[in-house]
Amino acid sequence: MTQVAILGAGYIADYHVKALRRLDGVEVRAICDLNQNLAQQFASSHGIPKTYGDLGTMLSQENLDVVHVLTPPHIHFPTAQQILNAGVDTFIEKPLCHTVEACQTLRQQAIDQGRQIGVSHNFLYFPAYEKLTAAIAAGELGQLDQVDIIWNKPLGAVRGGPFGLWMLQSPTNILFEVCPHSFSHALHLVGEPDTLHVDAYDKVDLPRGLAFYRRWDIQARRGNVAMRLRFSFIDGYPEHYIMVRGTHGSAIVDFERNLYQFKSHTPYMLDLDRFANTWKPAKEELAQGVQTLGGVVLSKMKLTQQTAPFAESIARTVADFYQHRGGTLDERVASVMGEGTVKLAERIAAAANLPIPTPTHPETVADLPKSTVLVLGGTGFIGQALVKRLREDGYGVRLLSRNPNGCPPAVLKLGVEVVRGDFTKPETIDAAMSGIEYVLHLARGNGKTWEDYQKTDVEPTRQLAELCLKHKIKRLVYTSSVAIYNASNAKTVINEETLADPGMMRVAPYSRSKVENENQLLELHKTQGLPVVITRPGVVLGVGGNPYHWGIAAWNYTSVCNLWGKGENPLPIVLVDDIADALVKAMTQPQIEGETYNLASRPCISANDYIDEIEHQAHVKIRRVPLSARRMYTMSLLKWGLKKVGRDRHAAFPSYADCAGRRLASQFDCSKAERELGWQPVTDRELLVSEGIHLPVKEWLS
Structure with missing residues (x-):
């Protein structure tokens, strides 16, 4: 072996x-x-x-x-x-x-x-690309004239981090991280260029004085063959394709759809020739699309080893290496190609002639107050608003971060102490507890399965609670979620006594982990006096948040959303600054240990209202697809069936409650928080729309 x-x-x-x-x-x-x-x-x-x-x-x-x-x-x-x-x-x-x-x-x-x-330049083994190289080798395209290589795909890290990624540490690093996929195509199809002209633009300022250029236009030539490589990393419709024009025909490889299209003259007269070059490619595209979809379905059912095109290209790359290991490797996987793409990247970086900024140390306030509050998850959406509020109230704040250099500058400027640590490593939490009186827990686990959440969320939360007891913390505030409820019935009133829905817990690891954390924290309160308070925010909006919020609708794409139901019922929306206010009050209000508080404003905005405001503010049109609970459940059953055939041990039988509850149609009674915490969230609709929708949209599009 x-x-x-x-x-x-x-x-x-x-x-x-x-x-x-x-x-x-x-x-x-x-x-x-x-x-x-x-x-x-x-x-x-x-x-x-x-x-x-x-x-x-x-x-x-x-x-x-x-x-x-x-x-x-x-x-x-x-x-x-x-x-x-x-x-x-x-x-x-x-x-x-x-x-x-x-x-x-x-x-x-x-x-x-x-x-x-x-x-591994795996796109060289993409099924559709191999059709192109075979056609070129057979002379079907004739002599090559032009090669256009397009990579238009959003790069989320530029907007939301993590900003410690290597590819963001210099404006030219992207040429070595992502662009080698396309550089390998240029070298494989044409060879090393004789001339280069590079235009990098659309600069984005990043933390620590760094910069990123979201658009690159590279024009090159080898002999009489012209090449153009274009990269765009902005949000938008994803495109990844190669277009090759030769003296005998032209061809396109669409990597996003795994399609190969070839056009050349037929024996017919001009008009019939044009018709044939419309009809034949359309028929072939349909056949290729059916074949690709069928392969994906069969692979999920474990009825074939062939997988989705991207995974298949990696599998072919790996297989080719092992097949020829010990002998002569294929040029596509050999180290000569690897060196060639890096050489081309260096030439393009030099031709771009960009100023390379010197990374600065994070700005900090010289005289930090003594840290008495430890915030876990303080660099997230709610966490940043919370840290700002704590500093406004005069509290010294300590943040735990896996990479302190990646801490948002806006947070550092508030005057906080940042220590290196990991929520899942109790020894780092223990070290961060020195001098701390209050702990605000907004961190969350991650993964796809319940086992993942047990390791990354449930167990670390229990260990955190035990450390709070060890260090005699005055108050632990845990942030849960209204996602634990079945909020499908518009006539139902949900309050803190409403039980979590078992059906939802069975299929939703995130919600299940929230309930499990709540239960173990309250048990420690009863048995060992853990001074814990639990909050359950609704749909949180505000500056710093993604306006394409999954509590509003399902956003597989920014241009299309699936509404939970018809999208007409008012939602339990709340502003992030109001959540920060509630968390601080939950931290300081005396004699509320062991209590739980739902946090939402007066419902006055539906999903359709919300999307109307995005369209108006961003000047875009968003396609809305209403999904009834029955339709969602039927789709979930079909997916479950495919997974069971494929022997996926993590496949959970769908829950109708989970599908129906996403509407968030029930009424949320948050009077307990208003009464016991003195909490007064913004209820004015115009202000909710302005701060919760318009400002995030402006920020997102900037």
């Missing part, structure tokens, strides 16, 4: 492991990540025997043949060197390295030590 390990447990690791599982004679023995909790979670969900937090330890303890390097680009060189020195081959997710010099050093090292390096 070929023994393989994975270095890096990010999202791409899932694709690599599934690709490896399709190969005979290959065994995934271990996964290594600096975040051992993430590594353990990944290993558990994929049945990988061993986990490590250190590459050297893994290399010394495992008898490995290949390590897949799936880390940020600037880590590729030192880790690959370490792997090669251990006598192990390496397969590296693009780019090979982040400098040509490092690429050359690494390639020579592999030659000297008799090892092999493979580089």
Whole structure:
């Protein structure tokens, strides 16, 4: 058996492991990540025997043949060197390295030590792209004239972080992180350009004095073949395609839809020729679309190994490397191509001639007040509003952050103490408790399954509560959610005594974790006197929030939303500043330990009203698709059936209550918070619309 390990447990690791599982004679023995909790979670969900937090330890303890390097680009060189020195081959997710010099050093090292390096430029193995290269090789396009390569895909990190990502640390890093996909196509189809002209524009200022350019236009030429590469990272309809024009025909590869379209002259007269070049491609596109969809459905049912096109391209890349490992690698996966894309990236970076900003240290207030309040989740949407309110009231605030350098500048300017730590690591929480009197818990877990939430949310919350008892904290305020309720009936009045719906808990890990956290915190209050107060915010809106809010509708795309029901019932909306006010009051109000408070304003805005305001403010048209509970439930049953056929052990039988409750049609009685906390949320409709919808839309579109 070929023994393989994975270095890096990010999202791409899932694709690599599934690709490896399709190969005979290959065994995934271990996964290594600096975040051992993430590594353990990944290993558990994929049945990988061993986990490590250190590459050297893994290399010394495992008898490995290949390590897949799936880390940020600037880590590729030192880790690959370490792997090669251990006598192990390496397969590296693009780019090979982040400098040509490092690429050359690494390639020579592999030659000297008799090892092999493979580089995953997986779009070179895309099924539709392989049709294009076959057509070019067969001479169907004639002599090449023009090649246009388009990558128009939103990059969410530019707007909301995390701003510590390597690709955001310099304006040209994106050329090595994302753009090598397209650079590899340019080199594979045409070769290294003779000339280059680069225009980078649409600058966005980032924290710490950094900058990002959201649009790139690259014009190049090799001999008589013109090339144009365009990249756009703004929000919008995603496009990823290659258009090739030759003397005998033209072709398009659409990666988003996995379509290949070829046009050339027919034997017919001009008008009939044009008709044939309309009818034939349309028929072929339909057939390819049906084939792609059918493949996805069959793969989910585990009736075929073939998967969705992107996953299939990675699987083909991995398979080709292992098939030729020990011999001559295909040019698409060989390290020569890896070095070539990095060389092209360096040439484009030089031609762009952008000012490279020097990262500044985060701005902080010189004389910080003594920290008495610890906020977990303080860099999130609600957390930032809460920190602002605490500082306005004179409290010294300590934040816990995995990466303090990525803390939003607006928060740092308030004068807060930021310490490095992780909510899932109790030792870092324990260290952060020194001198703290109050703890405000807004952090949340993540994952897809109940097991994931148990590890990343439920267990850490219990450990936090025990630490609060150990340090004799005066008050722990836990932020839950109204998502625990079945709010489907417009005649039902929901208050703090309303029980969570069992059907919803069964299928919704997020809601279930909130209920489990509430229960264990209240049990510790009863048995050990934990001074806890629980809040359940409604649909929270305001500056800093995404206006495409899933509490309003389902936003698979910003241009189309699925309404929960008809979208006509008023929703339990509340402004984020009012939530911050309620949390501070819950922290300080005496003799309310063990109490729970629902937090929502007077309902006066429906989902349709909300979308009307977005359309008016942003000057856009949003398509609305009403989804009845019955239709949602039927769709959920179909998805469940596919997962069961595919033997998905996490597939939960759908809950009608979960489908119906998303309407949030019930009336929420929040009088307890108003009465016991003295809380007075904004109820004026014009102010709710202005601060909760208009301002976030303006901010989002800026």
